[in-house]
Amino acid sequence: MGKLYLVGTPIGNLEDITLRAIRILQSVDLIAAEDTRRTGKLLQHLAISTPQISYNEHNHHSRIQELINRLQQGTNLALVTDAGMPSISDPGVELVQAAIAHQITVIPIPGPTAVISALAASGLPTDRFIFEGFLPLKQSDRQVRLELLRNETKTIVLYEAPHRILKTLKDLVAVVGDTRKIVLARELTKIHEEFWRGNIGEAIDLYSNERQPKGEYTLVIKGADETSLITSKAELKHELQQLLAQGMTRSQASRQLAKLTSLSRREIYQLEIDNDNLES
CATH class of the missing domain: 3.30.950.10 (Tetrapyrrole methylase, C-terminal domain)
Structure with missing residues (x-):
């Protein structure tokens, strides 16, 4: 099978690209890019002629299986975004997950991140x-x-x-x-x-x-x-009720408050249940 390379590209200054990233972009069979026009400018600057295919938030659901099929057939694929590391706040994470599920090798090529x-x-x-x-x-x-x-x-x-x-x-x-x-x-x-x-x-x-x-x-x-961590159970209960009133689930609120007290998330979750039982 082919390999999936996650290639970090410049977030602004075009000089911020590694020699390894250039070599990978030159040697792979295909580049999956967020915006082929923008990546095309980078490739032109680097004198790289590797073909591209679009992969972005608008088409990634329909594109994933196609790219997985290509990888399974031996295509080496580089994934890039418009700027920075792919799969960070980016739909590339779903392609990475699909590749791992199909036992395809995923190789990060580090680059700049904002x-x-x-x-x-x-x-x-x-x-x-x-x-x-x-x-x-x-x-x-x-x-x-x-x-x-x-x-x-x-x-x-x-x-x-x-x-x-x-x-x-x-x-x-x-x-x-x-x-x-x-x-x-x-x-x-x-x-x-x-x-x-x-x-x-x-x-x-x-x-x-x-x-x-x-x-x-x-x-x-x-x-x-x-130093603002919660120390009393009365304050803890008050904060918990405030978070629940703002729309958090009990699990979310308990997890958040566990950071601010010596009690565990489970203990905070159970404390509210006990109070509900007492009040009922």
Whole structure:
């Protein structure tokens, strides 16, 4: 069978591609690209003539079986996105899962990623972090996700489009407050690369009054202060009821609160059941 190569491509500056990535793109039989026109420009820059096929969020469900069939017939395939590593906040993950299910070898060819680049230069703690990708578009789902992040003590990294950046900042301030430190990384590795550092309230002022959002954003947000962890069962019960009222399931709420107390998720889940029984 053929092999599936996950090839990291530049997120801006075309010089940010490895010699190994160039060799793989030259030697595979086919390149599955998010946007064949955009990848075509990169291939032209590198003088690579390997044929392409589109694979993106609009056609990936119908394309997966075709690509798996080609791999099973011996085709070596490179998967690329418009920028960065494929399968990270990307439908490529479904092709990877299908390849693994069919015992096809998957080989990562490391390259630049916005999440690591932004985190490394943010100045915020990097020893423990979580990557949330893009927040849900549906407001109810978005609120649940943000509530799960309210008391997260690890550094948080998000992606956001320019036309939604102000809304996301306002949604964040409603959950974590306006004094939480944040870094807005924009146009990474490009000519107009920028790191803006401050707190969420200041960022809202900036994009409400002074600046028009431009370019793709990576948001790096300081985690919650660990001294704010919940210590009493009365407070725990109150927080649990608040999360349930906001639409979280009991399992989601218990998992979130377990990060903030010495009790396990199971103990918190059972505590609420006991209270329900007592109140009934």
